[in-house]
Amino acid sequence: QDSSWLLSWTINRQGQFKEQDKKQVCVWVYSLFTDVPGDYIKKPMKECTGKEITEEWLYHLGVPVEEIPELAEHSAVCVPTMMPYITAFFMPRAKGDRPDVIPDGCVNFAFLGQFAETPRDTIFTTEYSVRTAMEAVYGLLGVDRGVPEVWGSxxxxxxxxxxxxxxxxxxxxxxxxxxxxxxxxxxxxxxxxxxxxxxxxxxxxxxxxxxxx
Ligand SMILES: Cc1cc2nc3c(=O)[nH]c(=O)nc-3n(C[C@H](O)[C@H](O)[C@H](O)COP(=O)(O)OP(=O)(O)OC[C@H]3O[C@@H](n4cnc5c(N)ncnc54)[C@H](O)[C@@H]3O)c2cc1C
Known part of the structure; x- marks a missing residue:
């Protein structure tokens, strides 16, 4: 909440990659406001290099400012990724905007993933993609297995x-x-x-x- 970029960070269970060196930590740094200057780096995040993003993150962690440039340069590798369309997920929508997984009458194709319609489930989850795939494969190929019920929250x-x-x-x-x-x-x-x-x-x-x- 103190970050102009609304920056957050997560360290999930390590290692994230099979080849990951045990001495290295893979961190996910994420921001929502990419158009405004940062608090340490006075540039919008979308114009920053990986090093600058790391510097802003270290600043918010409370690392002494004189150590920040050196640490960002030599102790971290940051690969920036921009997802300008990610909020498309949260646009208002009506029934019919997304195709059903198996549209009526279809026998040899189906729609998978986040933009296919499956009742009650919540997108932005791997679970959603997996469910649409199960529905598609079980439905088209007549596999006699139940698709797990959507969590009835x-x-x-x-x-x-x-x-x-x-x-x-x-x-x-x-x-x-x-x-x-x-x-x-x-x-x-x-x-x-x-x-x-x-x-x-x-x-x-x-x-x-x-x-x-
Ligand atoms: C920042 C972020 C955080 C997330 N956090 C979570 C979380 O905490 N929990 C959770 O459950 N979900 C989370 N998700 C959502 C989850 O990651 C996705 O919903 C899921 O990975 C989608 O899986 P998918 O297989 O349907 O699609 P994708 O993983 O997008 O796979 C589609 C693949 O198709 C390939 N492709 C595209 N076009 C072509 C083409 N023409 N030819 C060949 N290949 C093509 C792409 O390169 C890609 O590899 C998050 C997503 C994001 C972006």
Whole structure:
């Protein structure tokens, strides 16, 4: 959050590559705002070399500034990758914009991957691609195997409660001011669920917080 580029970084389980030297670490540095100057490198990320991106990252890690250029030059290799169309995934869409995996009547071709339509699943995941491939192969070739069900989070009240708090950065829906008389309903409703399993459920999922009852 302190980074103008909204830079984040992840070190997944090592090694990421079979040939990776055990003494090396593969880091994934990612930014969303590529058009604005950085905090150490005063250029937009999209104009930066790998060394400059590494310098900006080291700066945010708190590396002493006098050591940054040397470390970025000799202790890291950064390969920049730009994905200008990645947000295409999140454009509004309507049914029919994406083809079905096996369009009606097709017997010898199917659509795979992130831009094919499969009900309820979430894109930007390898799982989605794998599911479309399973649907295509099992469907066209008549393979008698079930495609694993999409995780039923939308039908799980616990997931929905968690999501409602996470969507608002930790704020419970109960902390929101409701219009007029609706606000007055909160107290009696909370009283009604006091001591029940619903109270426990709301507490377990941070809808109900200390001092709210
Ligand atoms: C930054 C980022 C982070 C992600 N994080 C996650 C994550 O944490 N968890 C998760 O589950 N998913 C994640 N994903 C999504 C996941 O990586 C992809 O959805 C998945 O890899 C897509 O797999 P795919 O096989 O359908 O397509 P791809 O992996 O894109 O494979 C398509 C292949 O086709 C090749 N190709 C294209 N055109 C042609 C052509 N004309 N002829 C021959 N070959 C061609 C391409 O070179 C490519 O190798 C992430 C994706 C990105 C970009």
């Amino acid at each position: 939308v039908y799980d009240i616990r997931e929905l409660l968690d999501s409602s708090v996470k969507l608002m950065d930790g704020v419970s829906p109960l902390e929101i001011e409701l219009p007029g008389p609706l606000n007055k309903l909160k107290k009696p409703l909370l009283k009604a669920i006091s001591g029940t399993v619903i109270e426990k459920l709301l507490r377990d999922h941070n809808i109900l917080k200390e001092g709210m009852m």
